[in-house]
Amino acid sequence: MTSVDASRTDSERTVRVTVNGVPREATVPVRRVLADALRDDLGLTGTHVGCAHGVCGSCTVLVDGDPVRSCLVLAVQVDGAEVTTVEGLAREDHQGGQVLHPVQEAFRECHALQCGFCTPGFLVTIAAGLEARDRSAEITEEEVDELVGGNLCRCTGYANIKKAVRHAAATMRDAQ
Amino acid sequence: MTTKLFGEPVRRREDARLITGRGRYLDDLGAGALAAAFVRSPHAHARVLDVDVEAALDVEGLVAIYTYEDLSGPMAEPLPVLIPHPQLHAPRTGYPLANGVVNHVGEPVVMVVATDRYVAEDAAERIVVTYEELPVVVGVDAAREARAWVHEDVPDNVAARHHQETGDVEPALAAAPHTLSFTQYIERSACTPLEGKGVLARWDADDGSLRVHSSTQASTSVRAAIAAKLELSLDRVEVIAPDVGGGFGVKIVHPWPEELLVPMAAIRLGREVKWAEDRREHFVSSAHERQQRQEITVGYDDDGRVTALDVHVWHDNGAYTPYGIIVPIVTATQLVGPYVIPVYRVVVESVYTNTVIVTPYRGAGRPQGCYAMERTMDRIADALGLDRADVRRRNLITPDQFPYDHHLTFQDGRPVIYDSGDYPGLLDKLVALVGWDEAEALRADARARGKLLGVGMALYVEGTGPGPYEGGHVQVLGSGKVLVSTGLTSQGQGHETVFAQIVASELGVPIDDVEVHTGDTRRFGYAVGTFASRAAVMSGNAVALAARGVREKAIRIAAEVLEANPEDLEIDEGLVKVKGTPGASVPLRTVAVLSNPLRYAFDEAARQATQFAGPGDDSKPPVAPGDAPGLEHRDYYSPIRSTFASGAHAAVVEIDPRTWEIDVVRYAVVHDCGNVVNPMIVEGQVHGGVAQGVGGALYERMAYDADGQLQNASFMDFLMPYASEVPDVVIDHQETPSPLNPLGIKGAGEAGVIPGTAAIASAIEDATGRRIASMPISPTELYDLMRDETAERTAASQETGVPA
Numbered sequence: 001m002t003s004v005d006a007s008r009t010d011s012e013r014t015v016r017v018t019v020n021g022v023p024r025e026a027t028v029p030v031r032r033v034l035a036d037a038l039r040d041d042l043g044l045t046g047t048h049v050g051c052a053h054g055v056c057g058s059c060t061v062l063v064d065g066d067p068v069r070s071c072l073v074l075a076v077q078v079d080g081a082e083v084t085t086v087e088g089l090a091r092e093d094h095q096g097g098q099v100l101h102p103v104q105e106a107f108r109e110c111h112a113l114q115c116g117f118c119t120p121g122f123l124v125t126i127a128a129g130l131e132a133r134d135r136s137a138e139i140t141e142e143e144v145d146e147l148v149g150g151n152l153c154r155c156t157g158y159a160n161i162k163k164a165v166r167h168a169a170a171t172m173r174d175a176q
Numbered sequence: 177m178t179t180k181l182f183g184e185p186v187r188r189r190e191d192a193r194l195i196t197g198r199g200r201y202l203d204d205l206g207a208g209a210l211a212a213a214f215v216r217s218p219h220a221h222a223r224v225l226d227v228d229v230e231a232a233l234d235v236e237g238l239v240a241i242y243t244y245e246d247l248s249g250p251m252a253e254p255l256p257v258l259i260p261h262p263q264l265h266a267p268r269t270g271y272p273l274a275n276g277v278v279n280h281v282g283e284p285v286v287m288v289v290a291t292d293r294y295v296a297e298d299a300a301e302r303i304v305v306t307y308e309e310l311p312v313v314v315g316v317d318a319a320r321e322a323r324a325w326v327h328e329d330v331p332d333n334v335a336a337r338h339h340q341e342t343g344d345v346e347p348a349l350a351a352a353p354h355t356l357s358f359t360q361y362i363e364r365s366a367c368t369p370l371e372g373k374g375v376l377a378r379w380d381a382d383d384g385s386l387r388v389h390s391s392t393q394a395s396t397s398v399r400a401a402i403a404a405k406l407e408l409s410l411d412r413v414e415v416i417a418p419d420v421g422g423g424f425g426v427k428i429v430h431p432w433p434e435e436l437l438v439p440m441a442a443i444r445l446g447r448e449v450k451w452a453e454d455r456r457e458h459f460v461s462s463a464h465e466r467q468q469r470q471e472i473t474v475g476y477d478d479d480g481r482v483t484a485l486d487v488h489v490w491h492d493n494g495a496y497t498p499y500g501i502i503v504p505i506v507t508a509t510q511l512v513g514p515y516v517i518p519v520y521r522v523v524v525e526s527v528y529t530n531t532v533i534v535t536p537y538r539g540a541g542r543p544q545g546c547y548a549m550e551r552t553m554d555r556i557a558d559a560l561g562l563d564r565a566d567v568r569r570r571n572l573i574t575p576d577q578f579p580y581d582h583h584l585t586f587q588d589g590r591p592v593i594y595d596s597g598d599y600p601g602l603l604d605k606l607v608a609l610v611g612w613d614e615a616e617a618l619r620a621d622a623r624a625r626g627k628l629l630g631v632g633m634a635l636y637v638e639g640t641g642p643g644p645y646e647g648g649h650v651q652v653l654g655s656g657k658v659l660v661s662t663g664l665t666s667q668g669q670g671h672e673t674v675f676a677q678i679v680a681s682e683l684g685v686p687i688d689d690v691e692v693h694t695g696d697t698r699r700f701g702y703a704v705g706t707f708a709s710r711a712a713v714m715s716g717n718a719v720a721l722a723a724r725g726v727r728e729k730a731i732r733i734a735a736e737v738l739e740a741n742p743e744d745l746e747i748d749e750g751l752v753k754v755k756g757t758p759g760a761s762v763p764l765r766t767v768a769v770l771s772n773p774l775r776y777a778f779d780e781a782a783r784q785a786t787q788f789a790g791p792g793d794d795s796k797p798p799v800a801p802g803d804a805p806g807l808e809h810r811d812y813y814s815p816i817r818s819t820f821a822s823g824a825h826a827a828v829v830e831i832d833p834r835t836w837e838i839d840v841v842r843y844a845v846v847h848d849c850g851n852v853v854n855p856m857i858v859e860g861q862v863h864g865g866v867a868q869g870v871g872g873a874l875y876e877r878m879a880y881d882a883d884g885q886l887q888n889a890s891f892m893d894f895l896m897p898y899a900s901e902v903p904d905v906v907i908d909h910q911e912t913p914s915p916l917n918p919l920g921i922k923g924a925g926e927a928g929v930i931p932g933t934a935a936i937a938s939a940i941e942d943a944t945g946r947r948i949a950s951m952p953i954s955p956t957e958l959y960d961l962m963r964d965e966t967a968e969r970t971a972a973s974q975e976t977g978v979p980a
Contacts, residue, residue: 031294040292045204046197048421050370051455055891058370068599086197100195108191111856114864116194117201117370117421148899152891154370154422155668157867157928158899160860 015079019044020088028075030172034068035059037075040083046086046120049150057151060121061085065132067125086120089127102171103127103164116136122151126165135176139169182681182919183858190419190666191691199419202374202391202452209376209448210239214298215286215303217278217462220314220530220884221326224274225347227286231302234952235428238296240445241303242287242437245274250405251440255431255555257574259500264336268327268528269496272405272433278307279495280324280530282460282885287437289449290963294413310883316469316490319527326495326528335493336526337499340508343519343581348484352475356555360949361382361702362544362933364467364492364878365871367537368896369667371421372453373462375434377442385412388439391420394705395695396663401431402439406448417695423667424464424868427498428707453508459889464878465503465537467492470548480556480567482521487511492534498788501526505587506541506639512582512592513549514599514637514822515571520584530884536707538868542638547951550634550934554941558970564938565607569633572599587708590641590817596912599635602824602846605908610844615942622830633826634931634936636848639818640712640923641657647702650679650717650726651808654772654781656750656765658683658690660722663703664716665695668856668923671711676854680831682723683730685764702721702812709821712853715972717813717917725809733807737762737770768807773798806908819914821849821922825866825931827903829939836962838874838940841905848910850922858924859907865928866905871897872929873936873952874954929954945973 007015008062019042026041038044038061050058056096056144061070062084089101090155103126106112129147133139148158193199215971229241243251255269274285286303290296309847311324319326319333326333349355372945376389391616392398392415399415402408420427434451442449453462475484491504504524512520557567573580576597584592607613622629651659660679666672673837676690693699694715695706721900727747734752738761744754752767754760769785773817777783784790787798799805828842845862852858875895879887888894913920937948947968953961962968 039204040207043207044197045201046199048201048371050205050421051891052457053890053892056370057316086195090196096629098196104195107195108187111188111860112672113191113194113889114860115369115371115420115422116190116199117668118784120197123195145899150898152370152896152898154368154424154868155864156860156894157863157905158902159764162899165563 003129015075017078017080018082020084026075030074030076032075034061034075034078035071038070042089044085048064048120049116050052050118055152056118057125058118058121060125060151062124062128062157065128067128077088084124089123101129102168103129105159106164106168106171110160112160112163112166118151118153120129122148125151127170130169130172135172139166181677181682182670182853183685184523184677184854186673186677186687186854188670189676190670190672201341201371201419201421202376202389203416205389206376206448206450208302209295209446210289210291211293212441212449212451213288213293214284215288215305216457217274217281217283217285219278219307219309219311220281220312223310224276224285224305225308226277226306228304230876231304232288232299235295235299235302237291238288238299239288240263240441241299241728242441244271244274244275249407251436255433255498256401257500258498258895259334262501262563263338264497264501266330266335268330268335269498272436275769280532281886282457282531282532284433284461287441289441289445311461312882314529314531314880314882314884314960316467316492316527319492319529320490326530330528333528334498334525335528336524338501338508338524338526340584341521345484345486345521346517347476347740348519349473350487352483353477353641354558354559354818355473355475355771356766357473358555358949359469359471362466362468362547362951364464365537365876366464366858367426368458369424369426370707372458373427373432373434374452374481375438376448377439378448378452379443379446379926381446386439386443388413388415389428389546390415390435392417393423393665393667394430396701396703397537397663397705398430398435402436405431405436406443416639416697417665421663423706423864424538425540425707427667428705429463429535436609439707450550455664455891456889458533459894462534463533464494465534466544466872467534468507468544472548472552472955474552474556476556478563480560480571481570481655482515482517483915484487485517487522488810489522489524491524493526494529495531498533501756502587503534503536503541507545508641509584509586509592510530510542511545511549511801514573514597515549516573516633531880538865539926542636542930543872543928543933546634546636546931547934548936550931551937554938558585558972561971564633565603565612569600569603572603572732574600579819586639586818587623588818593817594637594820595914595916596908597637597820597822597848598912599822601910602635602822602848605828605843605846605910606824609906609908610842612826618828626833628831628833628943629828630939630941630943631826631828632935632942633824634934634938635824636819636930637822638709638923638927638930640709640821641815642708642818643708643815644704644715645812646704647700647812648693648716648722649700649808649811650683650719650722650766651806652726652730652768654765654769656689656763657781658685659693660690660719661693662719663695664711664715665696665706667706669711669861670854674712674853674857675715677719678716679723682720683727685750689750690847708865709925709927712921713917713923715818716815716853716921717919718811719810720919721813722809725811726807729771729809730807733767733771734762736740749789755861771807772805813917815916819916819922821924821927823847823931827935827939829936830944836959838955838958840870840936843903843905844907845905845928846910847927848912849916849924849927851911851920852909861924862907862928865926866932867897867902869929869932870936872904875901875952877952945970
C-alpha cells in the first residue's frame with residue numbers, strides 16, 4: 001500500500017502575498033484554501049469560515065481590492081496578490097493608535113452585529129463597495145441591497161446592517 | 177445621578193474587538209492543536225457490522241483513531257438523558273461513538289485525530305465501515321404507523337405521552353354552541369448559527385487538570401458532564417465559552433459527543449486537540465426543531481369566545497431524547513397564549529424518527545403553540561364571519577386579571593401564572609401600527625396592480641427567565657476597575673454591555689470602569705445557562721443584587737472614613753460622597769483598598785491599607801467577625817417562577833398570482849418585555865427573531881427523503897434568508913414591568929420568532945382564500961394548493977383572480 005502524505009514537499013508551494021500592506025510568505029500544501037492559510041499559517045483569525053462552500057460570505061477578503069470568498073480560493077492562487085482582511089480595514093494614526101474604517105464605526109454605531117461571526121465578511125465587502133463608488137453621490141437603496149445581499153447573517157435580520165451601510169456612506173461623503 | 181444607564185441605548189462594549197477581527201471564537205484558539213474529524217453514518221438506520229481502519233493507518237500525520245471499542249467506563253455508556261421527566265417513559269440516547277447501531281445520518285461512528293484537519297479527513301475517508309441497513313422511520317405519520325421501529329425496544333415509536341388538562345373537556349365541548357376540528361402541520365427548521373459547534377481541550381498532565389473551550393450555551397454544565405463522563409474531580413476541569421458565533425438553542429444541548437471525545441483524546445494523547453464543526457456536520461449531526469402534527473378541536477360561542485379547547489400534538493423528537501420533552505411541554509403550556517381558555521386539554525405524543533434530534537431552537541416549542549392557538553382564532557373568526565382582531569379581543573385576558581393562573585405546569589415544573597401584562601393594549605397598538613382597519617384599501621390597491629394582498633396577525637405570551645437560578649459576582653479593585661462575572665454564557669446578545677449597564681447604574685460608577693465576564697467556570701462556577709430568554713432576567717438581577725451588596729459595603733466603609741452616617745452617603749461617578757456636602761468624598765477605588773487590611777505595601781495604593789497606615793482600633797480584629805476582606809459581593813437570583821413577556825405581530829403579504837411568489841411587504845411588531853435595559857439591543861433581538869420567523873414560514877425546512885437522507889444539508893439548498901428575503905419591520909413598545917424580580921424585567925431573546933409562522937399563514941390565507949394548514953409554504957406548494965379543486969376555501973374567501 002502506498003503511503004499517503006498530502007503535506008509532502010512536492011505538493012507544497014511557497015506563497016508570497018501582501019496582506020494588509022505587509023509582505024508575508026508561507027509554505028503551504030497546494031490544496032490549502034486561502035481562508036485556512038490566513039488563519040492557520042499567518043495567524044489572522046479575523047476571517048471566519050461559516051459554510052466552506054462559498055454561500056455565506058463570512059470568509060470574504062479582498063484580493064487586489066475585490067471581494068473574494070477565501071474558502072473557495074486556494075492559497076497558491078493568490079501568490080503575488082494583495083490581500084486585505086478585516087484586520088487591515090482600520091488604519092494607524094500618528095500616535096500608534098487605530099482609526100477605524102467608517103464601515104467599522106457604522107457597524108458599532110448602528111448595532112449592525114450581534115454574535116459578530118459573519119461581521120468580518122460584511123465589513124470587507126461593504127468597505128470595498130463604498131470605496132469603489134462615487135462618494136459624493138447619495139447612496140440608493142438598490143446600492144445598499146447590493147452591498148449586503150450576498151452575505152448571510154443569522155442574528156441581526158439585516159435591518160441594522162443596511163442602516164450601517166447608509167451611515168458609513170454618509171460619513172464617507174461628509175469626509176470628502 | 178449621572179451614571180444612570182439602565183434603559184439607555186448604550187453602544188455595545190463587545191463590538192470593538194469583533195469589528196476589528198480580534199474576537200476569539202473557538203476555532204481562533206489553539207493554534208497548533210491536533211485536529212479531530214469524524215466518520216459519520218451515511219445511513220439513517222443501520223447496524224454497524226465492521227469498522228476497518230487499516231487503509232487509514234498509512235496516512236502521514238495520523239495520530240489516533242477511536243471507535244466505540246476504545247471507550248471505557250462511563251464513556252461506554254449512553255449519553256445522559258439531560259432533562260428526565262416522569263412522562264418521558266421511553267428515553268433513549270446515543271453513545272459518544274456508535275455502539276452497534278446508528279439511528280440517523282450523521283451519527284458519529286469513528287473519531288480520527290491528526291496533525292491538521294486536512295490530514296484527519298484524509299484518514300477518515302479511508303476508514304471503511306460496513307453497515308446492514310434497517311427499515312427507516314421518517315416523519316410523524318410514519319412514526320405513528322409504526323411499521324418500523326427506531327429503537328427495537330420501543331415498538332410504537334412513542335418516547336413520551338404528556339398530558340395536562342384544566343377541566344373536563346368532553347362535556348365542555350359537547351355543551352359548546354359551535355365546534356371546529358382540524359389538523360395542521362409545521363415542519364422542521366434549525367438554529368443554524370453561522371459558527372458551528374466546536375471544542376478545544378488541553379490536558380495538563382503535571383497538574384492533572386483539563387481546560388476545555390466549547391462553543392456552548394452552558395459551560396458550567398458541560399464542565400460537570402465532562403467530569404462525570406471522564407471520571408475527573410470537578411475541580412480538575414474548567415470549561416470556558418469564548419466568543420460564540422450564535423447559538424439560538426442548539427448549543428444548550430450537552431454534552432455533545434464531541435464535547436466528551438475531544439477532551440478524552442487530549443488526555444490520552446497528552447496533546448491539545450480541537451474540533452470545529454463544518455457546515456454539513458452541523459446540518460446532519462446538530463439539532464433541529466419545530467416539526468409537529470396538531471389535531472385541534474375548539475368549542476366557542478356566538479361571539480367567538482372559546483369555551484373549550486382540546487389539542488393533540490404529535491411531536492417528532494428525532495432519534496434520541498437527550499433534552500427530554502422540553503420542546504413539546506413548552507408547546508403544550510404556551511399554546512394558550514394571551515387568552516382565557518375555560519377548559520383546556522392537551523395531549524402530546526413525542527415520537528422517535530430516524531432523523532437528527534429535536535431540541536430547542538429559539539422559541540423552543542412556542543412558535544408551534546402560537547401557530548395552533550392563533551390559527552384556531554382565525555378559523556373561529558372565519559366560521560362566524562367576524563373580524564380576526566375582534567375575536568381575539570373578546571378572548572383576551574384583561575389587565576385586571578393578573579396574576580392569571582392557567583392551572584398548567586410549565587417546563588420548569590412551576591405553575592403557569594402570568595405575572596403581568598396588557599394584552600388588549602398590545603392588540604390596539606398592533607391594529608394601529610399595521611393599519612389593520614385599512615386593509616381593504618390595501619387589497620384594492622394590490623388588486624389594481626395584479627397582486628393579491630392579505631393581512632394576518634398573531635399574539636403570544638412567552639414564559640421567560642425560568643430558574644432555578646443564576647449568580648453574579650462584583651468586585652471593585654484598587655485600580656477602580658469593577659469586575660463583574662456571571663456563569664451564564666453569551667452568543668451575541670450583548671451581555672457584556674447590558675450587565676455593565678446594570679452594575680454601573682446600581683453601583684454608581686462610570687460604565688468604562690466595568691468589565692464583564694461570562695461563561696467561564698474559572699470565574700464563576702455556579703450557573704444554569706443561556707436559554708429560554710433568561711439571561712437578562714436571571715443574570716441581570718443577580719449582578720444587580722451583587723452590585724447592591726458591594727454598594728452597601730462600600731458605604732459602610734466610607735462612612736467610617738468620612739465620619740458620616742451611611743444614610744447620608746451616595747455613590748456617583750465612582751465617588752462615595754456625603755450628600756449635599758461638596759468635597760466630602762472618597763473614591764470607590766480607595767474604599768476597595770481600605771476594605772482589605774494589608775501587611776505588605778506592594779504599591780502606593782496598598783500602602784494606605786497596611787497595618788501602620790491609619791489609626792485603627794486595636795480593640796477590634798482588622799477583619800470584623802462576619803466580614804470579609806475585599807470590596808466584593810456574590811449574590812444569586814432565584815425566581816419563584818417564570819415571568820411572562822408578550823407581544824403581537826402582524827404581516828402584510830403580497831402574492832403574485834402568476835408565480836405565486838409570496839412577498840412580506842410589511843411586518844409590524846408590538847413588544848412587551850417589561851422594563852427595558854437597552855432598547856437598542858432589544859430591538860436588535862426583535863429584528864433577528866423576525867428574520868428567523870419569516871425564514872421558518874416561507875423558506876426554511878429540513879427536507880428529509882423517505883430514506884432519512886437530508887436532501888438540503890448545505891446553505892446552497894437550505895434557504896436561510898438573505899437581506900432580500902427579510903421585510904422591513906416596524907416596532908412599537910409597551911412596558912408592563914414584572915413584579916417578580918428587582919429590576920422588573922422580562923426576557924426578550926426569543927420573542928421575535930414566535931408568531932411569524934402563524935401571522936404569515938394567516939396573511940396568505942387572507943390573500944388567497946385557501947386554508948393554509950401546513951407551514952412553511954413555498955410558491956410551488958401555494959400554486960398546487962390554488963390549482964387543487966378540493967382544497968378548502970375559507971368562508972371569507974374573496975375573488976382572488978386565480979387563473980382558471
